[in-house]
Amino acid sequence: MIQDVKLIATAAMGLESVVASEVKDLGYDAEVENGKVIFTAPITAIPRCNLWLRTADRVKLLIGEFNATTFDELFEGTKALPWESFITEDGQFPVSGKSVKSTLYSVPDCQAIVKKAIAERLKLKYGLASKMPESGAFYKVEVAIHKDVASLTLDTSGAGLHKRGYRVGQGEAPLKETMAAALVLLTNWQPTYTFIDPFCGSGTIPIEAALIGQNIAPGFNREFASENWGFIKNSYWEQAFEEAEDLANYGQQLDIVGSDIDHNMIKIAKDNATEAGLGDLLVWKQMQVKDLFIRKENGYIIGNPPYGQRLGDKKTIASLYQDLGSIMKEHPSWSVYILTAFEEFEKQYGQKATKKRKLFNGFIRTDYYQYFGKR
Incomplete structure (x- = not known):
């Protein structure tokens, strides 16, 4: 054996x-x-x-x-x-x-x-x-x-582990669930803090944050190729699922908001959250970035905004980053984490990042700009 x-x-x-x-x-x-x-x-x-x-x-x-x-x-x-x-x-x-x-x-x-x-x-x-x-x-x-x-x-996995089983819809350039989870784990966000994604698209980052916040195993609602392998006892799978159920903290309160300018994306995000069993936990808003209103003293912005890679988009994207920078300048206690391939992000945002990390979103080379809030 x-x-x-x-x-x-x-x-x-x-x-x-x-x-x-x-x-x-x-x-x-x-x-x-x-x-x-x-x-x-x-x-x-x-x-x-x-x-x-x-x-x-x-x-x-x-x-x-x-x-x-x-x-x-x-x-x-x-x-x-x-x-x-x-x-x-x-x-x-x-x-x-x-x-x-x-x-x-x-x-x-x-x-x-x-x-x-x-x-x-x-x-x-x-x-x-x-x-x-x-x-x-x-x-x-x-x-x-x-x-x-x-x-x-x-x-042993079968379908890639990014396929959690909750995505019933998506936009043109969806962020992989594994990358979304990484963006959250690369911060020191805790579920007691407010979390806002102002570019939420189909909702992947807020949904992954909620799964992390309630310690829900990401593979809990899907199947794996090795579940049917004879040399892995069924009891091992049963024990693993029982462990996941026991460790989940479904009672953890969350303050997670996802917003996007596109009302179609907000509908998709709501549907995805419902499929993930998180329908009542997350708040979704159709909203422009310039209308973002910060109410809490401390919190986290984590987002994957458009990169402006098509000709004619750069001016619009630059304005988007300027709006976000202007708003967050008034909230220095907040931490901001932005993944983008836009090379002039810091210039448009109006502040040099505390830290940058090179990541690949699919085949696109990006930087994860990290601004640590002053508590």
Whole structure:
């Protein structure tokens, strides 16, 4: 029986340390590499990490690593791994792949070789003479070759972890839920403080803040590929869901407001919040930024405004940032966190950020401008 496993939590560039902090909060020691966090943990970590990691893209199970500069080495190295310990006799195991700075650069060929090697290993172990049936549970295999080192993993998540299950609508350029959660976790906001997103769009940042504020596991209302894997006991999943239910603080009061100039976005945001079970907790307003009115002494602004990347938009976006800067200048006790690719943000906002952090919103290089409130 499998006891401990080696897991890889993948992360967007710039968020590795945030993911590592989440992994450590779950009780596992982690190592950080570019785009991923690696840790060894009991098999029960697979359900727990899928349920709780707010900022990771996926949780992968590492089956093995070895050097491979020829197709023969790739085949034999793959075949030598204990696939029968993970994949059932009727398991479906499609293979995806990638290759970076490696002798074996043809990804389709590598995928085909890995598929054949796994099939031969499984047929031998299960005593099958014919083709694998592949009619059962889904095990997505990935072969990743980097500098001639092949890593073979199983994707335990299925759909990416950003798919929480509450998004029933979205705008043209929706922020991933994992990035939205990271924007909140990169601040020192606490649920007792007022929280305003004046560019809320479909509501992702306020919704993620509410989930954090009430300590609701982000994966609580979705399914995962590894729920159907035989080597992970059903009781492990039951325990993980029970833990999530026990730790949720549904009674925590929240003061979270999302506003947007587009009334259609406000409707979508309300629908998404309702789907997330947060319909009565959040306040949504159709409003221009210049009409933002700060009532509380202390609070947080966290937002992902338009970047003005299309020609003709820059003047409008500059005015938007000027309006926000003018308002917040009168409220120095508030903390302001803005994610944008607009290079003149500080100039238009009227103040140099206390701190900046480079992040990638999808493939767009952005800066997270942080202004710490003076308490």
